[in-house]
Amino acid sequence: MRAILDGLLTLMAPRRCPGCDEATRSSGVFCDSCTVLLELTSDPSAVFEYGGPVADAIQRFKYDGRSDLGAALGSLMATGAHPWADKVDAVVPVPLHWRRRRSRGYDQAALLAKPVARSLAVPVVLRGLRRVRNTPSQVDLPHRERQQNIAGAFAPWRLRGVRRVLLVDDVRTTGATLRAASEALRAGGVSEMHTFVLAARVLAQAA
Numbered sequence: 001m002r003a004i005l006d007g008l009l010t011l012m013a014p015r016r017c018p019g020c021d022e023a024t025r026s027s028g029v030f031c032d033s034c035t036v037l038l039e040l041t042s043d044p045s046a047v048f049e050y051g052g053p054v055a056d057a058i059q060r061f062k063y064d065g066r067s068d069l070g071a072a073l074g075s076l077m078a079t080g081a082h083p084w085a086d087k088v089d090a091v092v093p094v095p096l097h098w099r100r101r102r103s104r105g106y107d108q109a110a111l112l113a114k115p116v117a118r119s120l121a122v123p124v125v126l127r128g129l130r131r132v133r134n135t136p137s138q139v140d141l142p143h144r145e146r147q148q149n150i151a152g153a154f155a156p157w158r159l160r161g162v163r164r165v166l167l168v169d170d171v172r173t174t175g176a177t178l179r180a181a182s183e184a185l186r187a188g189g190v191s192e193m194h195t196f197v198l199a200a201r202v203l204a205q206a207a
């Protein structure tokens with residue numbers, strides 16, 4: 001009976017793949033066609049190489065108001081978070097500026113950070129950092145300008161005395177954002193920090 005009911009519910013509301021937005025009954029987060037296209041990294045600080053279905057999913061998640069994808073994409077990050085088990089006291093997401101958070105309605109890194117923190121059995125400190133400047137989007141900037149654009153954009157806020165932090169963001173391109181956020185954490189008394197992103201652009205793609 002229960003199985004029939006579950007089957008009916010699936011029929012009525014099929015889950016959509018975050019990569020292609022097609023209905024799927026795959027047991028994984030992505031549909032079977034997208035799953036074969038996923039490129040895992042050998043780098044423990046990033047789950048996927050940026051591109052293909054992952055890039056499409058991140059696009060939907062960030063720019064199409066699909067905050068619902070945060071839990072699924074965050075759960076994928078959580079499965080890759082084991083290198084930091086017992087090595088961090090808290091997970092801190094890289095924050096958006098409040099103006100951008102207000103226009104988007106949510107902060108994507110915070111949604112990703114929650115399942116990661118849960119898997120590590122540590123708290124997520126949503127207000128550990130504050131974005132003090134609303135920087136222009138990094139997307140179209142060359143490497144050197146990204147550094148200048150983002151430098152000093154963050155300040156430590158309510159870190160609650162945590163010393164070992166896993167800093168979480170959605171995408172790493174040149175690493176400039178994570179470096180700026182790490183500097184703010186250090187200024188706030190964090191002595192040990194690690195970074196973890198859902199997807200990293202490979203260096204050849206990062207201009």
Ligand SMILES: [Zn+2]
Nearest residue numbers: 017020031034
């Ligand atoms: Zn798909």
